[in-house]
Amino acid sequence: MHKVVRMSLKRVDLNLFRVFEAVMHSRSVSGASKDLGVTASAVSHALARLRLAVGDELFVYGDDGMVPTPRALAIAPAIREGLGRIEDAIAGKPFVPAEAVRTFRIAASEYGTSVVLTGLIARLAESAPQLELRIFPYSRLDVVQQLDEGRLDLVVGWFSDLPERVRRATLLKDQEALVVRRGHPLAGRPATREALFAYPFVVVELLGAGDQASDGFVDDRGVWRRVWIDRLVMEADDDVAAVAHVAVSLPHYASVADILARTDMVATLPARIARGLVEAGGHVTLELDLPPLEATVEAIWHQRGERDAGLQWLLGQLIEVTRSEAAP
Structure with missing residues (x-):
């Protein structure tokens, strides 16, 4: 059995950790060499030395480039934080936007x-x-x-919920808006659920998560990310026999306007996107007999x-x- 010989971390060049971080970013030796301004051979040599020091392969070749091992993923945050502290200590000067590269x-x-x-x-x-x-x-x-x-x-x-290691800041609030083509049978009259559910829906799921989503959110390593804004599809109502039929599910908004223009489908979109479609002249919004769902963008x-x-x-x-x- 091959025996792994570890170097003493006291003798490890800190530049090896810069190489580690560069490979984590680019997931390739060539990409790391470009970021660091050194040859690919120098990056490979540095990785070999760091592997010896840590006693782990750290990166292995995969379909998408250099794939970090579990050990590499475990130590990456500490290395990034340590390098950041060193950079802060050495810099000792304020960030100047006009001069920053x-x-x-x-x-x-x-x-x-x-x-x-x-x-x-x-x-x-x-x-x-x-x-x-x-x-x-x-x-x-x-x-x-x-x-x-x-x-x-x-x-x-x-x-939604965030773990302690993640910080957040509110940027703006938006709300859902029902959008159809100009001339749609529902245009210009009250949009009850019964009337709406007579028409197929277009839903934008930002992650393409489908059934993995819970109440419009998906769990990404403890961070609950919203994947759609659509109360009609998410919420059931015992008083309404009809249900929404989702005819098309997309991971983006770009094609929604054209789909609506060519069909009698209904889409629930963020109000800011809906406003742009209405201002362009080819679409209208509908008034729903419920308060619109509001979402905070952060x-x-x-x-x-x-x-x-x-x-x-x-x-x-x-x-x-x-x-x-x-x-x-």
């Missing part, structure tokens, strides 16, 4: 990007032109793991971000720009 990684849906982040992007173009925002899909079921590992800085979406981040001056500045800008937007 940095990449922030954010997970957001198309709603989060178009409604929440576009205002921030416009502001950063003026106040912090050297910052880069990389927007990743909110639809992935591992965004919280990426947040834990430091591969994401922020996640923008709808949430930004969440890992607790280690509390010591990150740059991230805290970005959060402040995001909160300020979203709260300055007009209410729906």
